[in-house]
Structure formats: C-alpha cells, structure tokens
Amino acid sequence: xxxxxxxxxxxxxxxxRWSHGGSLSPEAADEQRVxxxxxxxxxxxxxxxxxxxxxxxxKVVSSSIDVPHARRSEEEVDMDKVTAAMVLTSLSTSxxxxxxxxxxSEGLSGSWKDNNSAGPFTPSSYSSSGGYWSWSAPSDQSNPxxxxxxxxxxxxxxxxxxxxGGVGPGPAGPEDPSLDEQDGSSLLFxxxxxxxxxxxxxxxxxxxWKNCGKVLSTAAGIQRHIxxxxxxxxxxxxxxxxEEDFYYTEIKLNTDSVADGLSSLSPVSPSVLSPPPPPPPPxxxxxxxxxxxxxxxxxxxxxxxxxxPLSRSAPSALYLxxxxxxxxxxxxxxxxxxxxxxxxxxSWQSPPVTFTGNTxxxxxxxxxxxxxxxxxAVLSSPPRATTALSRKVRGEGKKCRKVYGMExxxxxxTACRWKKACQRFTD
DNA sequence: TATGCCGGGGA
DNA sequence: TCCCCGGCATA
Numbered sequence: 001x002x003x004x005x006x007x008x009x010x011x012x013x014x015x016x017r018w019s020h021g022g023s024l025s026p027e028a029a030d031e032q033r034v035x036x037x038x039x040x041x042x043x044x045x046x047x048x049x050x051x052x053x054x055x056x057x058x059k060v061v062s063s064s065i066d067v068p069h070a071r072r073s074e075e076e077v078d079m080d081k082v083t084a085a086m087v088l089t090s091l092s093t094s095x096x097x098x099x100x101x102x103x104x105s106e107g108l109s110g111s112w113k114d115n116n117s118a119g120p121f122t123p124s125s126y127s128s129s130g131g132y133w134s135w136s137a138p139s140d141q142s143n144p145x146x147x148x149x150x151x152x153x154x155x156x157x158x159x160x161x162x163x164x165g166g167v168g169p170g171p172a173g174p175e176d177p178s179l180d181e182q183d184g185s186s187l188l189f190x191x192x193x194x195x196x197x198x199x200x201x202x203x204x205x206x207x208x209w210k211n212c213g214k215v216l217s218t219a220a221g222i223q224r225h226i227x228x229x230x231x232x233x234x235x236x237x238x239x240x241x242x243e244e245d246f247y248y249t250e251i252k253l254n255t256d257s258v259a260d261g262l263s264s265l266s267p268v269s270p271s272v273l274s275p276p277p278p279p280p281p282p283x284x285x286x287x288x289x290x291x292x293x294x295x296x297x298x299x300x301x302x303x304x305x306x307x308x309p310l311s312r313s314a315p316s317a318l319y320l321x322x323x324x325x326x327x328x329x330x331x332x333x334x335x336x337x338x339x340x341x342x343x344x345x346x347s348w349q350s351p352p353v354t355f356t357g358n359t360x361x362x363x364x365x366x367x368x369x370x371x372x373x374x375x376x377a378v379l380s381s382p383p384r385a386t387t388a389l390s391r392k393v394r395g396e397g398k399k400c401r402k403v404y405g406m407e408x409x410x411x412x413x414t415a416c417r418w419k420k421a422c423q424r425f426t427d
Numbered sequence: 428t429a430t431g432c433c434g435g436g437g438a
Numbered sequence: 439t440c441c442c443c444g445g446c447a448t449a
Contacts, residue, residue, distance in 0.1 A: 399430080399431065401429095401430070401431080402429095402430075402431095414440090414441090415432095416431090417441080417442090418440080418441060418442070418443095419431080419432065419433085419441095419442075419443070419444095420431095420432065420433080421431080421432060421433085422431075422432090428449100429448100429449085430447100430448080430449080431446105431447090431448080431449100432445100432446085432447090432448105433444105433445090433446085433447105434443100434444090434445090434446100435442100435443085435444085435445105436441100436442085436443085436444100437440105437441085437442085437443105438439100438440085438441085438442105
C-alpha cells in the first residue's frame with residue numbers, strides 16, 4: 001500500500017506524465033531488462049544510472065508492489081475483459097469511429113507506461129523519445145496545437161488512475177506482462193494482418209481526422225497531410241513526433257475489388273484490419289467524447305486529477321482500442337520505420353499484453369486449480385492406501401447391526417456388540 | 428447420516 | 439478378559 005501511494009503521489013505531483021513515468025520507469029526498466037534481457041538494445045540514461053540509494057530503495061518498494069498489482073489486475077482483468085469484449089463487438093460495427101480508438105490507444109499507452117512504471121520500455125521511450133508523448137501532455141509546448149490529445153487526455157486520465165491505483169493493467173508481474181501480453185497481441189493482430197497485406201492487397205492510408213477522409217497511398221504522405229492540415233505544423237518530418245500515426249488508419253484494399261473505390265474502403269478496411277473493429281455507439285460514446293473535444297483534452301490533462309468518473313469503464317474500452325491502435329502503429333512502424341514509432345510499437349504492445357495477461361490470468365488460475373486438485377489427489381491417495389492396508393475394508397455384506405437392528409442388539413455377535421469386526425457375517 | 432471397525436480405557 | 443466408547447473412514 002505504501003508503495004502504491006508513493007507511486008501515485010509521484011505521478012500526481014508531477015504534472016507531466018513523462019516525468020512520472022520517467023521517475024518510476026527507469027527502475028522498473030532496469031529490473032525487467034535484467035530479468036528479461038529482451039530489450040537490451042537501448043542504453044539506460046545516465047540519469048537513470050545515477051540514481052543512487054533512493055532509487056534503489058524505490059526499486060525495492062516497487063518490486064514489492066508488484067505482487068499486489070498482479071492480484072488486483074486479476075480481479076479487474078475479468079471486468080476489463082468483459083468490457084473489452086463488449087467494446088470490440090460494438091466497434092466491429094462501425095468503421096468511422098476508428099480515429100477514437102487510435103487516440104484511445106495512445107491514452108492507453110500512456111497509462112500503460114504509468115502503470116508499468118517498472119516496465120522495461122518506459123525508460124526507452126522516456127530517454128530516447130520523450131517528445132513522442134509530448135502530445136499527450138499539452139502542457140508541453142511542443143504540441144500546443146495538437147487537438148487529438150483531448151481524446152487521449154480524457155481516456156488517458158481515467159485509465160491511468162486505475163492503473164496507478166494498482167488495479168490497472170499492470171497486473172501481471174514484470175515477467176508475465178511482456179511475454180503473455182505479447183503473445184496475445186501477436187496472435188490477434190500481428191500475424192494475420194501482415195500476411196494478408198502481401199497478397200493482392202493494396203495498402204492505403206486514410207485520414208481519420210473529422211470531416212477529412214483523405215486517402216493517400218503512402219504513410220509519409222498521410223502523415224504529412226495530417227501534420228500540415230490538421231496539426232498545423234509546417235515543419236516536415238522533424239516536427240513529427242509520431243503523432244500523425246494516430247490520425248490515420250491503414251486501409252487494405254483488395255486489388256481485385258479496388259474498382260469499388262473509396263466507398264468500399266470504409267467497409268472493407270474494418271474487415272481487413274482484423275484488429276480494429278469499427279466504432280460502435282455505446283462504448284464509443286465515451287471514446288467519442290474524449291476524442292471529439294481536443295481542447296477539452298488539453299484543459300483536462302493539466303489538472304491530471306481526473307480520476308473520477310470515467311475510471312473503470314473507460315479504461316476497459318481503452319484497452320481494446322489500445323490494442324487496435326497498437327496494431328496500427330506497428331504496421332505503420334513496419335512500413336515506415338519511423339524511429340519513434342518503433343519505440344511506440346513496443347510500448348503499445350505491452351498494453352495489449354496487459355489485456356492478454358488478464359485473459360490469460362484466468363486460465364492460469366484454472367491451471368493452478370487443476371494443479372492443486374492434482375496435488376491434493378496425490379496426497380490424498382497415499383492416505384487411502386494406508387488406510388486400506390492398516391484398516392480392514394468395510395465388508396460389503398450386512399452385519400449383525402444391520403441384520404438385527406439396534407433393537408435386537410442382544411442378538412448381535414459379541415464382536416459387533418463390542419464394535420469390533422463382525423465375526424458372524426464375515427466377508 | 429449411518430455403518431463398520433480400530434484403538435483405548437475401565438472394571 | 440469382558441465391555442464400552444471415541445473417533446475415523448467409508449458408503
């Protein structure tokens with residue numbers, strides 16, 4: 001509990017997400033890196049290294065916290081699952097709403113970081129591409145104009161809060177998260193999509209900005225379009241923080257059916273993009289709210305207090321979206337290979353992981369249960385055997401007691417009377 | 428809950 | 439040794 005509080009305070013105190021993530025994340029990152037050894041590529045920041053006793057102490061605390069997190073996560077996971085499932089279902093219906101998902105995903109990613117302050121990636125993103133997240137934090141001057149943040153902000157806060165509380169996605173311990181989550185995400189999104197592309201599919205990029213359905217054939221083009229027209233950035237790629245990635249979606253067109261034209265795009269794209277279901281009404285409402293008002297986003301973010309209302313339901317939704325988004329990002333990353341995006345994809349994946357982890361957790365629990373039962377069985381079996389050997393197995397036939405009944409106890413054999421093995425009706 | 432028995436204890 | 443009973447395991 002103390003630990004949790006500690007994290008929370010840190011986050012709340014520092015208006016900036018990143019600062020939060022940064023402070024906490026480095027520690028976690030170190031741990032995970034060591035443990036996993038997966039993402040060793042990035043060197044730790046000098047700052048991180050410099051961390052001294054205090055940091056170490058934190059680590060200890062954080063590590064201890066992990067356990068509680070996991071537990072909470074499991075509980076909530078179930079809820080999240082359900083919510084997520086609902087969201088997905090609903091999303092599958094309407095394609096247009098995608099943009100929200102993307103944003104949401106961002107929010108999620110952010111939350112994820114916070115949650116998994118210990119997460120391996122936080123540091124990387126933190127150190128390498130702090131700018132990325134800037135959008136999420138309007139306070140940063142870098143992205144003053146970015147409207148999209150609003151959505152993220154709303155969703156973001158709620159999401160974060162839960163996670164911070166310990167309920168969050170961070171459920172899985174350091175180990176599980178990365179592995180399980182990745183697996184889940186990969187299963188759902190990674191494999192199917194990439195393969196499809198290769199076939200007769202043509203990839204187009206559609207601007208998700210409101211009232212802008214512009215479709216371009218290149219990611220660079222769409223990014224530029226978004227950057228210039230929607231984000232109001234004049235500078236080229238330099239200015240890009242990867243934010244553009246979130247405002248366009250990748251559309252796969254079947255070359256055969258391309259004739260249909262864009263009109264077909266919207267319908268097709270959803271189906272094609274296995275991961276991203278369309279935006280449905282109810283669940284979306286939340287998302288939409290967060291999305292639509294970019295400005296509100298900015299306003300909200302600074303305060304950061306927004307723990308209140310959205311809280312759980314939103315987070316769950318976010319999860320789904322997040323996943324979807326992750327997919328998009330990844331694909332984009334693979335295609336475009338933006339430096340930032342790469343980092344993103346990683347961080348994003350982690351969130352899916354969380355989700356998956358949740359999903360998995362149940363199975364795990366079951367597995368444990370099974371193990372338990374097995375173990376018990378094993379243990380119990382020996383006693384039985386012992387009993388059988390040492391103790392006379394109960395005879396099948398009726399004994400004096402049953403034959404004569406309690407009323408005629410006098411008629412019982414002495415053994416029966418003495419509560420010994422019946423001598424009269426021996427088996 | 429009802430039985431069948433074992434292990435013990437008292438007379 | 440005879441009788442009884444507590445308690446356990448099983449049906």
